[in-house]
Amino acid sequence: xxxxxxxxxxxxxxxxxxxxxxxxxxxxxxxxxxxxxxxxxxxxxxxxxxxxxxxxxxxxxxxxxxxxxxxxxxxxxxxxxxxxxxxxxxxxxxxxxxxxxxxxxxxxxxxxxxxxxxxxxxxxxxxxxxxxxxxxxxxxxxxxxxxxxxxxxxxxxxxxxxxxxxxxxxxxxxxxxxxxxxxxxxxxxxxxxxxxxxxxxxxxxxxxxxxxxxxxxxxxxxxxxxxxxxxxxxxxxxxxxxxxxxxxxxxxxxxxxxxxxxxxxxxxxxxxxxxxxxxxxxxxxxxx
Amino acid sequence: xxxxxxxxxxxxxxxxxxxxxxxxxxxxxxxxxxxxxxxxxxxxxxxxxxxxxxxxxxxxxxxxxxxxxxxxxxxxxxxxxxxxxxxxxxxxxxxxxxxxxxxxxxxxxxxxxxxxxxxxxxxxxxxxxxxxxxxxxxxxxxxxxxxxxxxxxxxxxxxxxxxxxxxxxxxxxxxxxxxxxxxxxxxxxxxxxxxxxxxxxxxxxxxxxxxxxxxxxxxxxxxxxxxxxxxxxxxxxxxxxxxxxxxxxxxxxxxxxxxxxxxxxxxxxxxxxxxxxxxxxxxxxxxx
Numbered sequence: 001x002x003x004x005x006x007x008x009x010x011x012x013x014x015x016x017x018x019x020x021x022x023x024x025x026x027x028x029x030x031x032x033x034x035x036x037x038x039x040x041x042x043x044x045x046x047x048x049x050x051x052x053x054x055x056x057x058x059x060x061x062x063x064x065x066x067x068x069x070x071x072x073x074x075x076x077x078x079x080x081x082x083x084x085x086x087x088x089x090x091x092x093x094x095x096x097x098x099x100x101x102x103x104x105x106x107x108x109x110x111x112x113x114x115x116x117x118x119x120x121x122x123x124x125x126x127x128x129x130x131x132x133x134x135x136x137x138x139x140x141x142x143x144x145x146x147x148x149x150x151x152x153x154x155x156x157x158x159x160x161x162x163x164x165x166x167x168x169x170x171x172x173x174x175x176x177x178x179x180x181x182x183x184x185x186x187x188x189x190x191x192x193x194x195x196x197x198x199x200x201x202x203x204x205x206x207x208x209x210x211x212x213x214x215x216x217x218x219x220x221x222x223x224x225x226x227x228x229x230x231x232x233x234x235x236x237x238x239x240x241x242x243x244x245x246x247x248x249x250x251x252x253x254x255x256x257x258x259x260x261x262x263x264x265x266x267x268x269x270x271x272x273x274x275x276x277x278x279x280x281x282x283x284x285x286x287x288x
Numbered sequence: 289x290x291x292x293x294x295x296x297x298x299x300x301x302x303x304x305x306x307x308x309x310x311x312x313x314x315x316x317x318x319x320x321x322x323x324x325x326x327x328x329x330x331x332x333x334x335x336x337x338x339x340x341x342x343x344x345x346x347x348x349x350x351x352x353x354x355x356x357x358x359x360x361x362x363x364x365x366x367x368x369x370x371x372x373x374x375x376x377x378x379x380x381x382x383x384x385x386x387x388x389x390x391x392x393x394x395x396x397x398x399x400x401x402x403x404x405x406x407x408x409x410x411x412x413x414x415x416x417x418x419x420x421x422x423x424x425x426x427x428x429x430x431x432x433x434x435x436x437x438x439x440x441x442x443x444x445x446x447x448x449x450x451x452x453x454x455x456x457x458x459x460x461x462x463x464x465x466x467x468x469x470x471x472x473x474x475x476x477x478x479x480x481x482x483x484x485x486x487x488x489x490x491x492x493x494x495x496x497x498x499x500x501x502x503x504x505x506x507x508x509x510x511x512x513x514x515x516x517x518x519x520x521x522x523x524x525x526x527x528x529x530x531x532x533x534x535x536x537x538x539x540x541x542x543x544x545x546x547x548x549x550x551x552x553x554x555x556x557x558x559x560x561x562x563x564x565x566x567x568x569x570x571x572x573x574x575x576x
Contacts, residue, residue, distance in 0.1 A: 092386075095386070095388035096383060096385075097380070097382060097385050098380075098383070100382070100383035101388075128451055128454065129452050131417060165401070167489070169486050169572065170482065170484050170491060170551075171551070188572075190574050190576050191576050192576065194458065194479060194493070198456055198457050199455075201454045203458060205482070220398070260576060261479060261549035261576030263458075263459070263478075263479040263495075265457040265459065284476075286459070286476065286478050286495075287478065288479050288480070288548060288549030
């Protein structure tokens with residue numbers, strides 16, 4: 001389900017402070033729809049106060065996005081489409097993938113966490129977060145975005161990105177996804193950001209890239225592809241919070257005249273349900 | 289199985305050039321054992337020639353390590369121990385983890401790759417690379433290393449690291465692993481490196497970190513923990529190529545007086561079997 005929602009940011013001590021470790025954060029609050037509707041483009045007021053290698057940040061923004069997908073599953077995610085879960089991370093392996101025997105949840109010897117263990121062959125199953133890899137393609141001071149032709153977030157704009165496949169590097173995966181979604185042959189230039197989203201067990205790895213030739217067109221998963229000047233990026237119709245944050249960081253770096261590598265965690269606002277995309281916080285923003 | 293092996297590096301066009309994309313690389317060749325044995329400590333001659341944001345590098349080194357583990361499985365890896373595979377990445381899901389039905393390998397509609405698909409419920413299973421997260425803990429111009437008490441690479445030195453768990457960020461996972469393996473409470477300072485190893489479907493994410501108090505001791509998976517001055521790092525008895533490369537990059541950055549974020553891919557030498565740890569190349573080294 002795609003919903004419209006709106007944020008206004010503030011800097012300071014907030015309920016997040018107790019919810020997470022006392023780290024720098026971005027605090028986002030819902031705005032009344034009337035206000036947001038009257039000012040759909042009142043972004044970005046995106047402030048940075050550097051402190052050591054961390055940043056305190058605040059957004060004021062209006063956005064439409066979705067990260068919900070009832071069909072998605074933490075343990076089994078499409079390689080070509082980013083399909084976050086609505087149910088939160090928990091073991092879901094009911095049968096052994098090696099022998100077909102039923103599993104049970106136990107804490108194996110020497111471990112501290114509950115795992116699915118086969119009752120027949122004893123195999124232990126581990127579930128781990130997945131990497132989503134993508135490119136921020138630069139061309140003539142513009143960036144390449146794709147309008148999604150698939151759920152979740154059908155019709156919303158994203159950077160070309162998808163799940164990393166077995167046998168490829170993150171840079172290769174990001175290049176492949178860009179070719180698939182935007183039919184653009186690119187060369188990665190530098191790592192730009194890692195954005196972890198623990199709630200849906202995903203980690204976004206975004207590279208800066210350039211097109212080998214200035215040719216692109218929508219792939220089978222895209223309705224459209226376009227180059228956007230930074231001031232025209234459609235922040236009110238981006239597909240995912242990770243893309244929103246990546247582009248905000250990028251614009252800020254470009255304005256500052258220095259591109260850095262960004263690491264951060266995207267957390268839902270305390271109390272928000274896993275499928276509630278109305279609020280998120282950027283925690284533990286670190287720079288290299 | 290732990291084996292000793294030795295490398296000497298060279299810079300230039302090599303067979304790698306055709307094997308991989310024509311990207312900057314590190315080319316490593318086996319040395320006759322006699323030569324290596326006579327010069328166990330003839331490292332590091334680790335040269336850097338910057339070109340744009342990339343580096344051409346060469347090692348000359350002697351090392352003992354292993355990344356092999358016959359029991360390991362790409363699809364099911366321990367969260368606490370790094371257990372690379374010797375068999376290379378390929379689908380291994382024989383039974384559906386949801387209904388227990390047998391799977392078959394097919395190319396699903398709209399996809400290009402073979403996937404395990406349940407013959408009863410039709411569920412498609414995707415296998416994806418795993419993230420290994422760890423800390424490079426700095427203290428008084430030294431770094432904290434752990435001597436492994438588990439296979440693979442029993443008795444060899446490593447940075448505290450392990451598989452990222454569902455529900456945690458990479459920084460949280462790296463902090464947890466450091467507490468588990470070195471009983472050290474640390475604070476992450478900045479992202480330092482991402483090292484992809486496509487052959488074993490792993491991506492290492494390493495953070496710089498500092499101890500909150502200067503206390504550490506071996507956890508249950510470590511025989512020993514120690515702070516090493518950079519000139520005394522035991523490069524001849526490191527556990528994994530990823531740790532070797534990370535520490536080489538770090539020393540070089542420290543010498544240059546500027547810490548950067550490094551991205552690279554670690555590839556086995558062409559023709560080497562998946563379990564052959566005698567040779568590797570660092571490809572596509574990018575800096576931010």
